[in-house]
Amino acid sequence: MKFLSKLLLLAIFVTASVSCSDDDDAPVTPPSGDPTIADLVTENDQFSSLLAALERTNLVTPFVGGSGNLTVFAPTNNAFNAFLQDNGFSSLEEVPEDLLSEVLLNHVVNGRILAADLSTGYVNSLGKGGASEAELSLFINTENGVTVNGVSSVTTPDIVATNGVVHEVDAVIGLPSVVTQALANPEFSTLVAALQRASTETTNYVDILSGSASSPFTVFAPTNAAFEDLLAALGVQSLEEVAPETLATVLEYHVIAESNVRSGDLSTGLSAITLQGEDLVFDLSDGAQISDASTVNANIAVVDVQTNNGVVHAIDKVLLPNEILDAIDPTIAGLAMMNDDLSSLVAALEYTGLNEALADRAEEYTVFAPTNAAFATFLDGAALEDLPVEVVTQVLLNHVLTGTALSTDLSTSYTNSLATYGDTDDNLSFYINLDDGVRLNGVSSVTVADNEAANGVVHIVDAVITLPTVVTFATADPNFSALAGALQAADTDFVNVLSGTANSPFTVFAPVNSAFDAITVPGEPALSAVLSHHVIAESNIRSGDLTDGAIVESFEGSDITVTLPGTGENIADLTDGAGNTGIGVIAVDVQATNGVIHAINTVLLPAE
Template sequence: MKHLLKILKICMFSFLLLITACNDDDDGNGEMMTDLTIAEIAASTPEFSALYAALVKAGLAETLDNPGTYTVFAPTNTAFKSFLDANGIASIDDVPGNVLVNLLLNHVLDSEITSSQITTGYINSLATGPDENNLSLFLNTSSGVEINGMSAVINGKADVMASNGVVHVVDAVIPEPSIVDHALANDNFSSLVGALTRPSFGSTYTDLLSGTAGSPFTVFAPTNEAFENLLMALGTNSLDEIDDETLQEVLNYHVIAGSNVTAGSLTDGQMATTFQGEDIVFDLSEGAKIEDASDTEANIIATDVQSNNGIIHAVDKVLIPQTVWNSINPTIAGFVAMNEDYSSLLAAVQKAGLTDALNADGADLTVFAPDNAAFEAFLNSNGFASLDDVPVELLTQVLLNHVMSGVALSANLSTSYTGTLATNEDGDNLSLYINTQNGVSLNGISEVTTADIEVRNGVIHAVDAVIALPTIVTFATADPDFTSLVSALTAEDQPDFAGILSGTTNAPFTVFAPVNSAFDALPSVPVGSDLTAVLQHHVIIENNIRSEDLSDGASVATLEGDNVTVTLPGSGNNIADLTDGAGNTGIGVIAVDVQATNGVIHAINTVLIPDTTN
């Protein structure tokens, strides 16, 4: 009676299949429900006769007839014939039993996954490879569902639901993958594949990494982005510009022969000798990383992609052996690209389109480089969730505010103002205040932590904070020569000068800023409204008057109301002389053009006094 019921179930399923096949109007995936097992579906479906015969020979028909939750990628008869022909095998009967078992298990997952649940990525089949580890399948959903780049789910033939799982009909048998097969299947490794298959190498690497001689292999596979960063570091545009010997040294440095090293078997500080001959070191103190000869660690970003002749772990950096590192002299962009501490800076540089500028030979630049922690603090303090939220124009100027033209080693830095490549709305370069009295500080907000990283096109000084675009207040508070001025501006009985001069209302400002000695020379510092009038007499609103804009006899109205008159040239060492509202003359302009985003500062040696008779 049970046998009769089983026959009736199979007949009913075959009738349903016939109805589905005749209905060509539905291009979607069927999800046809049945209480047949996967084995019964294979037995009752004409296009699976080869599959069923293989399952019976391998002793797996019974397994797929038992209760469970399986996913089977089921090759058609045509797929089996193509596989046998391609491998010179007359029939399934000629395939060795143990080979056939593993081949079939490479089409089976131990959980039920419908087409809507499939995502691009790796998953393990029930087939096994070195050390009895389950083989990996790479599922790609960019166009339908593709498996290992060799087989695809046939349109309209996904989601044949069984009582113990689901069947997806595929157009090709999925052979046990080699390391080369997995590299070819994943587009993220296309640069690696291009390197391995360089015409001058012939089939050296494809034969090695698809075969068993010297296997199993452990391969640390750099992503395409990792190769892009390598090219940046080398100052080249293409892998074609790297000579054969160097490229082979690099590729060999990513392979460990004779060992299938899983992620779980790694230990902190463990060393491994590569196929190239030099060692790599594993650092598990904060995630899984690899130390190479460059002292810049690579992150292991995907693990345990198991093939039949080894295992792949994806890394975000091309590993550099000592033999190659000795000959590398990276550019600024290249150094940043090779150093994980500056991954945020690299992302910012790429978003701002500044990669080429920082990669150019002969650029001769000095860069103050904020690390990842500095960028995180900058984003948090400015209310940005990520770099993606920072407007490109703003990000570009912030980055350029860390760059000076010319090479300035730490020994050449002194307490002074210099210009960065950032500009205000008028195209004037912003200033940078460097203070070397105690280390090297920049605009009073960032400290140099590591100096004099000399690279091919300049020098890098690592800093602990992003140097935000400066306002008038930035420079006033950063420069110890203006402490008396800052005290006056922030006195309790004064308006919010700090808020005014750090904002954009009535900007740009031109500020004649008295140095400390100017305040010291006053008989007494005014208070209250008198102090307000004095301070306002030093500010010109809505005008960014640089030194080149000054002319002899020019008279300009201040925020207080009285005019300040310019005399050129200045007396003695003065760049210019000023006459204030009270008629005091010979007031010396002793430093000019400290350029902020919202105005410009000129330092003066005497406090300006307005006309008190008004």
């Protein structure tokens, strides 16, 4: 779906380094005798509440000295006052000691991290929450200064000590919930909006995932890009166009209640029931992936964001349960995004910009969708981007018909794709043959038919339908089998000539099989002369270009005369080089990339 390229998520998902900088211009560890972290806290009146909290929890000792390096985000007295007031405590003594201890440890990170070394991403504090014995995660955001977990900002950085560094902060960093981390990370802003939109007076998802009832939670959190893919699949512009009830069902499918499932707990084949009621299945055979009710797996891009009431894993796709798949009405672009075997098609649609057209509910289309294997054969080792976007656009359009044509609506006949001839508005022809399944232009077969969408239907095919030449239709249409045989038998290599661009475009008057049945086919080289008399070089003469009495010179050298209108059911009559009249043009305008074919009922003979 645009789906594997989106794994290259923003740098905010790269775990921040906690090692010391070795740059020559970086601050160095102060010499012996300089203050320790404990000294800095003791000697700074702004940290008296922090010092009191450390003394009450017996946590002063780790900051006294030693060889270890620590990074401490140190809340000021005002920060502690706000923390106590917000949580209903009148003094530090009222805070349970075990809670206070973990809150304090949640401000400490192993390693000396100077402000210049901080980067947007996750690090682990020394604190532990109620969900597991794993250390809590801190989200550092350096986009505008330095903020921690979205609640606390560094006001004075790089207060260097012998055993680490202190960064003064303006708020206590409380034990984070799942919602804390969703709010802190900008890449989850759409998820937060979805939680808010899905909430009701009786079921508030923000409150639920902030609390302890049914916790711990394991949350598979789709990124903003994942939600963009979902909206595109649904053919809508924003979450406001999705019913809150639908969002609620989808969001509950991303939550496992009463379980803190970390990445080390996952294994291939493991299944887990979600809050929504349906299962998720895990597959670690090709990276960490989740299988939902669709055929497109979600990739787990970031793991083990540990909170006080659960763990968050970032994923690159919104997971969809059967309940939703049965209810939603995706567009053609959406169906492609939901089918893992069409990811190459999705990439091609995005490369050309055609994904937007196939997501438009105002128009209906029939799309013959090549599988990933079909695209691999077509590209033959090349990258999609190696091909000009204009070429890929036309190839893709050659798989699209206007209107909705289910398999029962198809018949053996010509129609037009949306690809066009040259720089004209004339659409390329498209030949459908139902003699043995559904065969397209003689090169591609339908393997899975009738995947209905909100704006049409998708038929999955086993080969890319390349842009047709004149020879493509001569070999695809059984009515021209005798002509195809004659082209191959002639001493001139007509197959290569009429497949190429030299002397093109060609206008070919193509005899149907019954025309060959009525004559004795001459041998070489006479056969080559006869076939050449059916071809007009360097001209793409469509039926609308024909005029009564027009004389055109064939590739062989003698003239063909056009009479309009034709006799009986003939569209036009031709007189060949030998003077034979009344030769009927019975079908017109089979348009290829290098010329046009008109079917005739009699073989043309050149002048003797």
